[in-house]
Amino acid sequence: MAEPLLDIRGVSKSFGGVAANVDISFTVTAGEILGLIGPNGAGKSSLFNSIAGEVKPDQGSIRLDGTVISGLGPVACAARGIGRTFQVVRSFDSMTLLENVMVGSFLRHRNTGTAMAKALDVIGFCGLAARADVPAHDLTPPEKRRLEVARALATEPRLLLLDEILTGLTPTEAQAGVDLIRAVRARGVTIIMVEHVMEVLLPLIDRAVVLNLGRKLCEGTPQSVVRNPDVIRAYLGDRFVA
Amino acid sequence: MTGAAAHTIETRRRTQLLVGAGLLVGLIILPVLIPSPYWRGLMVLVLLYAGLSQGWNVLGGYCGQISLGHALYFGLGAYTSTLLFTRLGIPPTIGLFAGGALGGAAALLVGWPCFRLSGHYYAIATLVFGLIGLLLVENWDWVGAAEGITIPFRQQSWIDLQFRIAVLPFDYAMLAYAALAWLVAWLVEGSRWGFYWRAVKDDSIASRSLGVRVFPSKMAAAAISGAITGVGGALYAQYIGFIDPPSTFGLSLSVLIALPAVVGGVGTLWGPLLGAAVLIPVQQISIAKLGGAAGGVDLMIYGGLILVLALVRPQGLISLFGIRGAAGDAVVENG
Numbered sequence: 351m352a353e354p355l356l357d358i359r360g361v362s363k364s365f366g367g368v369a370a371n372v373d374i375s376f377t378v379t380a381g382e383i384l385g386l387i388g389p390n391g392a393g394k395s396s397l398f399n400s401i402a403g404e405v406k407p408d409q410g411s412i413r414l415d416g417t418v419i420s421g422l423g424p425v426a427c428a429a430r431g432i433g434r435t436f437q438v439v440r441s442f443d444s445m446t447l448l449e450n451v452m453v454g455s456f457l458r459h460r461n462t463g464t465a466m467a468k469a470l471d472v473i474g475f476c477g478l479a480a481r482a483d484v485p486a487h488d489l490t491p492p493e494k495r496r497l498e499v500a501r502a503l504a505t506e507p508r509l510l511l512l513d514e515i516l517t518g519l520t521p522t523e524a525q526a527g528v529d530l531i532r533a534v535r536a537r538g539v540t541i542i543m544v545e546h547v548m549e550v551l552l553p554l555i556d557r558a559v560v561l562n563l564g565r566k567l568c569e570g571t572p573q574s575v576v577r578n579p580d581v582i583r584a585y586l587g588d589r590f591v592a
Numbered sequence: 593m594t595g596a597a598a599h600t601i602e603t604r605r606r607t608q609l610l611v612g613a614g615l616l617v618g619l620i621i622l623p624v625l626i627p628s629p630y631w632r633g634l635m636v637l638v639l640l641y642a643g644l645s646q647g648w649n650v651l652g653g654y655c656g657q658i659s660l661g662h663a664l665y666f667g668l669g670a671y672t673s674t675l676l677f678t679r680l681g682i683p684p685t686i687g688l689f690a691g692g693a694l695g696g697a698a699a700l701l702v703g704w705p706c707f708r709l710s711g712h713y714y715a716i717a718t719l720v721f722g723l724i725g726l727l728l729v730e731n732w733d734w735v736g737a738a739e740g741i742t743i744p745f746r747q748q749s750w751i752d753l754q755f756r757i758a759v760l761p762f763d764y765a766m767l768a769y770a771a772l773a774w775l776v777a778w779l780v781e782g783s784r785w786g787f788y789w790r791a792v793k794d795d796s797i798a799s800r801s802l803g804v805r806v807f808p809s810k811m812a813a814a815a816i817s818g819a820i821t822g823v824g825g826a827l828y829a830q831y832i833g834f835i836d837p838p839s840t841f842g843l844s845l846s847v848l849i850a851l852p853a854v855v856g857g858v859g860t861l862w863g864p865l866l867g868a869a870v871l872i873p874v875q876q877i878s879i880a881k882l883g884g885a886a887g888g889v890d891l892m893i894y895g896g897l898i899l900v901l902a903l904v905r906p907q908g909l910i911s912l913f914g915i916r917g918a919a920g921d922a923v924v925e926n927g
Contacts, residue, residue, distance in 0.1 A: 402801060428803035440798035442791050444859070448601065453791040456784045457803040465784070466601065483600050505802055 353416060355380040355540050356401070356509055360410035361420070363396055370396035372564045373410070378509070383531065383541045385555035385572065387548070389585055392561040394544045395437055398511050401542070402434045403427030414509065428457060433507030435498035437514050437544075441486040448473065448482040450497055454504030469504050475537075476500040476530060492523045499530065503539070510534060512543040516550050524550050552576065560584070605782055608861060612778070616771055623763040632759040636831060638872045639766035640824060643773040645852035645864035647820025650777060651699075652850060653859035654786060655813040656793025658715045661702065661722030662849045665695035665818040667729065667841035669825030674741055674835055683751045688826035695822020696815040703814040707807055719843070726841040740836025743829065753830040762831045769827055770865070773820050777861055780816065789813050790859070821849065855901055857908025866909050871897075 354377035363371040371393045378384050386394050399405045401412055403424040412420035419427055433454075442450045451469040452462075459465040473482050476496045481489065486497060495515045502510055516527045528550060535541055545551040552558075552572040560567040560575050562584040568575055575581055579591045619639075623632050644666065652658050672694050673687030682690075706717040730738050748756055755761045780786045788809045791799035796806050829835045839845070856867025874897055878890035905911055 404797070404801070424797075424800040425803050425805050428801060434801050436798065436801075440795045442794035442798065444794050445787075445790055449787060449790070453787050453799065453804065454802045456787055460784055462782055462784065465787075501798075501802060 354378055355415060356542075357413040357416075358397075358401070358410070359413070361397070361400055361407045361412060362409040363393075363400055363405060363407050365396075369564045371400065371407070371561075374561070374566050375410075376559050376566065376569055378540060378542060380508075380540050381535070381538065382556040383535055383543065383554060385551050385558040386542055386544045386561065387546075387551070387558055387575075388561035388567070391563070392584075393564040394561055395513060396564075397561070398434065398513055398542075398544060401427075401509075402432055402511055428505055428507075431506070431508035432511065433502030433505050433509070433539075434511040435495070435502055435513050435515055439491070439494045439498060441489070441494050441497050443485070443487040446483050446485050447478060447489065447493075447497055447500075450486050451500045451504045454501040457505045469500075472500045472504045475533070476503070477526070492519055492527075495519075495527070496530070499534070503534065507539060509540045509542065512541060512545075514544055514546065516545055516547050528554055548576075605778070608778060612771075612774060616767070619767050620764070623760055629757075629759050632763055634873060634876055636759065636762045636766050637876065638868050639763070639770040640828060640831075641848065641852050641872050642865040642868035643766065643770040644821055644824040644849045645856075645868055646770070646773040646777050647817050647824065648849050649817075649853040649859065649864050650780060650789075650820070651810075651813045651817035653853055653863070654781065654793070655789035655810055656859075657703075657707070657810055657813065658850075659718040659817075660715050660843075660846050660850065661718030661720075661725075662817075662821050663841050663843065663845040664702070664722045664725040665698055665821040666825035666828070666845060666849065667725055667837070668694045668698050669822030670829040670835045670840040671729065671735055671741075671825075672822070673826035674743055674829045675735065677752070678741060678743060683749075684753045684826060684830045685751050688823050691826035692819040692823040695825065696819030698822075699814040699818025700811055703811050707810045707814075719846070722841070722843060722846050726837055726843070729841055730837045736836070738837060740834060740839075743833045743835075745833070753827070758831060758833075762827075765827060765831075769824060773824075774861070774865065776816065776820065777864075781861060785809065785812055793859075851898065855898060855909060857910030860908065860910045862913075863908050863910045870909060 356378040359375050361371055361374045374397060386397065388394055400407050400420060403419065403422055403426060406421040411418050414430055414432065419430060442453065448469055451473055452465050455465040455468040459468055470482065473479055476499055478493065478496055478500060481493060486494065489497060499515065516524045519527060524547065531541060531554060555572055557569065558572050558575045559569040560581050567580050567584060568578050582591050623635060626632060648659065648662050669691030672691040673684045676682040676687040676690060677684050702718060702721045706714055709717055729735055735741065745754055746752055748754065753765060788799065788804045791804055792806050792809050800806060825840060852867030852871055853864040855871055856865065857863030875890065875894050878893045882889045901909065
């Protein structure tokens with residue numbers, strides 16, 4: 351088998367005595383969409399922050415294309431090709447949508463004209479062309495989610511981390527989000543996504559990793575993990591286990 | 593569709609240049625039309641503060657690092673060029689570059705520890721650095737201590753920036769200064785740095801995730817800001833012909849440097865110029881009408897004006913023209 355794009359080995363992270371991640375290991379293959387699922391407090395966002403370089407794992411390592419990236423910090427991770435969105439949207443509210451996305455495209459293109467052209471390209475790809483000059487502050491919540499995707503894509507990542515970008519959307523908006531994610535993957539970007547909306551997530555992902563109480567519960571195809579007794583127990587409690 | 597958006601930013605920037613050029617021509621003609629030394633002197637001050645505040649705005653406006661210690665860079669510029677002139681005979685037209693370099697270097701030195709602080713703590717730390725500068729100069733005999741330095745008149749010369757009747761030449765010297773400060777702001781606003789500064793100000797965590805190196809970005813803004821302020825200090829010293837610690841390192845000066853940008857529109861290209869054009873005349877006229885005898889009434893008028901503006905136009909005067917400041921609408925809602 352080819353070398354994985356992302357290789358997580360024995361990652362543990364505690365915050366003030368609370369173990370957010372304990373000995374987590376899995377790999378992500380280039381080109382796949384991996385779902386990271388689990389109940390609230392399972393440690394999904396914490397693991398995201400470790401992959402994106404926002405926090406440094408206490409133990410273990412994270413490799414991108416064979417190179418250790420854990421502990422390098424978010425700037426180095428972005429430069430090496432990891433893009434991300436945030437669970438609570440962090441748009442640059444004093445800037446327009448286009449200017450927001452240009453902050454991303456400036457990572458690979460120092461010239462303002464080139465950065466603008468690249469940003470407009472990504473904005474069009476994300477279906478926001480008509481909104482390019484709108485201040486981020488005035489965008490609707492689903493548009494802000496797309497802004498974050500566009501901004502991350504503008505950094506030309508190899509791996510994109512999507513943190514609950516479909517949560518809180520109407521079914522129509524969520525379907526549009528699913529279409530966008532598929533289109534991103536078709537561009538050759540590998541995706542890890544955290545999501546709660548299972549009926550939207552399961553048909554979309556190639557593989558799922560389930561976390562519970564900071565530990566990896568299981569991994570496999572979406573069909574196999576939802577039938578796994580441990581997963582059902584974690585989500586619903588013992589009496590629902592067949 | 594997508595072309596329209598590119599057009600908007602590019603058109604806006606081209607319009608800014610055109611308006612700037614038109615304004616420059618107007619301001620070249622203006623002092624010829626106003627022979628009164630009083631009004632010409634007022635113009636000198638407006639342009640000085642427009643340039644100073646434009647410099648402050650690079651760090652405080654675009655990058656969101658509110659400094660209350662810019663008098664430190666101003667004072668360093670004033671003293672550097674003055675000492676080079678009086679001790680070594682180096683002309684102030686060269687000395688002002690040295691002053692600018694020192695102002696920028698000092699801003700880097702202040703930024704090194706202070707950019708690790710956030711929000712109010714950063715502002716307070718810069719305030720303390722400004723006060724340290726004031727105390728050091730006040731007690732340093734070699735630079736004249738509390739008595740300051742009187743710059744001797746050598747000869748009528750543009751090289752030395754000395755003129756028998758100084759007002760009109762300084763209208764043009766300060767115009768060149770304000771125009772260059774504006775041009776620097778225009779250039780950085782449209783560059784990668786300008787975008788990065790605004791991103792850092794709005795959300796530093798999100799900016800890091802896009803590869804923005806936050807600390808170096810702030811340091812770059814500080815260096816440019818401090819350098820512009822230092823050059824202004826050198827020009828001021830030559831204009832007045834006398835410098836002492838309170839007039840060049842004083843806390844009130846730090847506030848006066850920041851105010852035009854704040855009143856005109858924080859993080860906007862035109863805010864500092866507009867703010868200076870409103871505030872400086874109000875300040876000077878109330879001093880002239882009321883004098884020192886009024887016991888600070890001029891400052892009350894000044895303060896009252898700022899209060900009213902803050903209540904009515906929290907995004908700055910520039911928003912009257914439909915131009916959004918970096919503070920954006922969020923400020924209005926919070927206000």
